[in-house]
Amino acid sequence: xxHMISRSSFCSKYHPLHQADGYxxxxxxxNYSTSFRDVFFKNLISFYRLTxxxxxxxxxxxxxxxxxxxxxxxxxxxxxFFMGILKALVPAVLMNxxxxxxxxxxxVEIDKVNKPDLPLASGDFSRGTGIAIALISSLTLPFLRWKxxxxxxxxxxxxxxxxxxxxxxxxxxxxxxxxxxxxxTKPLVFATAFMCVLSFANGLLxxxxxxxxxxxxxxxxxSVIVGRERVFWFCVYMMLTAYGAAILVGASSSFxxxxxxxxxxxxxxxxxxxxRAKTVDLSSNASTLSFYMFIWKVHYVEYLxxxxxx
Numbered sequence: 001x002x003h004m005i006s007r008s009s010f011c012s013k014y015h016p017l018h019q020a021d022g023y024x025x026x027x028x029x030x031n032y033s034t035s036f037r038d039v040f041f042k043n044l045i046s047f048y049r050l051t052x053x054x055x056x057x058x059x060x061x062x063x064x065x066x067x068x069x070x071x072x073x074x075x076x077x078x079x080x081f082f083m084g085i086l087k088a089l090v091p092a093v094l095m096n097x098x099x100x101x102x103x104x105x106x107x108v109e110i111d112k113v114n115k116p117d118l119p120l121a122s123g124d125f126s127r128g129t130g131i132a133i134a135l136i137s138s139l140t141l142p143f144l145r146w147k148x149x150x151x152x153x154x155x156x157x158x159x160x161x162x163x164x165x166x167x168x169x170x171x172x173x174x175x176x177x178x179x180x181x182x183x184x185t186k187p188l189v190f191a192t193a194f195m196c197v198l199s200f201a202n203g204l205l206x207x208x209x210x211x212x213x214x215x216x217x218x219x220x221x222x223s224v225i226v227g228r229e230r231v232f233w234f235c236v237y238m239m240l241t242a243y244g245a246a247i248l249v250g251a252s253s254s255f256x257x258x259x260x261x262x263x264x265x266x267x268x269x270x271x272x273x274x275x276r277a278k279t280v281d282l283s284s285n286a287s288t289l290s291f292y293m294f295i296w297k298v299h300y301v302e303y304l305x306x307x308x309x310x
Contacts, residue, residue: 046119050133052100056093063088098137105130154203161299162196190249191306197242198302201235202295208232208282209289229282236277239295243270249309258310265305269298 064085104111104120111121119125125133166188175182207214207221208228215224223231243266250262276294281287 042124046124047133049117050101050104050119050125050130051097055100056096059092059096060089063092094137098134101130101134101137105134154200157203158196158200161199161202162192166192166195187306187309190246190309191302194242194246194302194306195299197238198295198299201238202292202299204231205235205288205292205295209285209292212285228288232277232280232282232288236273239273239298240270243267243273246305253310255310258308261308262305265301265308269301273298 104118105127108120108127111118115121120127120130170188171182204222207223208231210221211223211228214221246266247263247270250259250266253259253262276291280291
């Protein structure tokens, strides 16, 4: 019989102000709307305070001011010029938000004393919200058009995948999950250095299959500037050097299992990498793209091997 209950009778039961003549308790919806609006603006203001406005305001002023230094006449003030300023400002502000949010995440307890009005210290934002804002700010950067600059995209990948992934998550688990003092270990140093090299190489390799389109739209990647073959082999030799260093690290270990696994496995991976590189047809986008995806698989294997570094 539940399906026979009308909306009117339901409202009459649970909302006494509802009358048979069709009166609707509109103030309830208005209150909901007001409540939503209040919450929205409260969160917006909290986010504004989280970003430490004086820091990014200084960044905006500095970049804008310096950008105007090369201007010689009014003809230079083109839409392209202002778009160039915007391209500089957006990643700079995002990086600023990432840094100040990360600082507040680490200093919550200190800020409860020194800066109790900050959103994380006051409880206006949860730690999870702070982490989400920091991650979104940092992960948004690679999606910006850094590809047009030869080394910015590789450096962004190196910082994110080589430094952020290794160091910050290691510290998170060691300090906050395991409640242990932060100690920089040999596997962490090795993983950070090795992944920095692989990530930087990957950042360059990703442009090798895209030379035709990049050249057509005047995107000056390193592959466009110096040629895909030079970039390809530069990256291959860079990664082989990293594997050589990994073999030396393994050989220096005093743990037999560590020495055995790291030396043999990195030797095999280096050999496979060399053989795979020799088969790549650099005139084929499909072939170069396949090699690029192969390097990602190498990343995955390395995350297993770092546990044997001692």
